Amino acid sequence: MLSWLPARPVRFPPVSHALRDPEGLLAAGGELTPEWLLAAYRHGIFPWYSDDQPILWWCPNPRMVLFPDELRIARSLGKRLRNGGLLVTFDRAFETVVRACAAPRKGQPGTWITEEMHAAYVTLHRLGYARSVEVWRGAELVGGLYGVAMGPVFFGESMFSRASDASKVALVHLVRAMRAGGGRLIDCQMHTRHLASLGARDIARTEFINYLESCLATPEHKDSQYPLPCWGLPDGSSRVEPLTALT
Template sequence: MLPWLDPQPIRFPPVESALDEPNGLLAAGGGLSPEWLLSAYRRGIFPWYAEDQPILWWSPDPRMVLFPAEIRIRRSLAKRLRNAGFSVTFDRAFDSVIGACAAARDDDGTWIDDAMHEAYCRLHELGHAHSVEVWEGESLVGGLYGLSLGGVFFGESMFSRRPDASKIALVHLARHLETHDYTMIDCQMHTPHLASLGARDIARETFIDYLERSVDRVHPAPIWPRETP
């Protein structure tokens, strides 16, 4: 039987108790306050649910991650990075990015409902959640958002309104994180799209080990600029 989490105290079951099918489903209930979300991510757990479901918490095995130095830039993407005429910023339009990510999935159903949108905007206000924006002139054409804790960036969602715009956001993110010695980008679930960019599956046990060594790292100075060089 799936454990039901009370609003208080904040307490998750061990990730090893997550179901094999569906892969990684750990518990239901709890809340979306900053305290709940930060506690979850520190343990390798994230929320993901449909609009007609309670909050569901996941910790899949294996876990897809991207090590920043391993970002794969194919020739066509490298050309677009040089010649597409896009500009890239960090944290300039977080609310717009998360709204665009939700809208991009409306046809298939989205887990980014109003409660999730509000919860991650609150994390952004507190300095934990960040966005990467890709602009064509003054138009937002791509981007991504996620959480930064210590030396780990937990990717949540991305969108594109132009070919490769979300890939360009990810490349800029990976380069930025590599410069600041981040351990990895958590991609959560396996997708061929992310695998094509260099992400790979690792065992959940290995992922948790990385978290324990990296998530409490303190950076000596703020690392989230408004614009890339």
């Protein structure tokens, strides 16, 4: 039976209560405030719903994740990284990236990134939790991704590409930043062939939750209900990062 969440208290049912059909649906209701969103991510839960639905919260089994050391770069992507004529920034155009991710895509009737979702993640960005990676060709934004950073974990939300491999380029640079700063896990939420080609894989929900808890239980986090990111993405507000091959 699906749980309905009142606005208060901020509390989710155990993720083991998630439905099998549809897979991973845990609860409905609650709010999209920072308090609700950060509590959700800490417990491996994320919102996903359409305009005509209430807020729906999910924790699927299995869970697709990417461990930074398991990134795979195909030969063609490596060539693009070296010679693609692209530039990468971090947190320079967060709202534009979210809008681009929300744009209609071929074969999809609509978008799950509603205006309510957009506003909620912009608020998280202003608080320092939601982060973006942008890929540019000259002055044109051709790809990117955004998500939520908590402790050594990046919870990926969405990505887009207007040029070949641009979203993959964004992910490679995210992994590079995480490797440099002690990041341990990228949550990819649902299985996609696109992410699997880059080394992401499915793990059992129990394994994901246990690993997430270990990531957020480090000494600098144990006394903080909502820890700030302990690894820093490069600040792209004043400079761009030239693309280089990641090995």
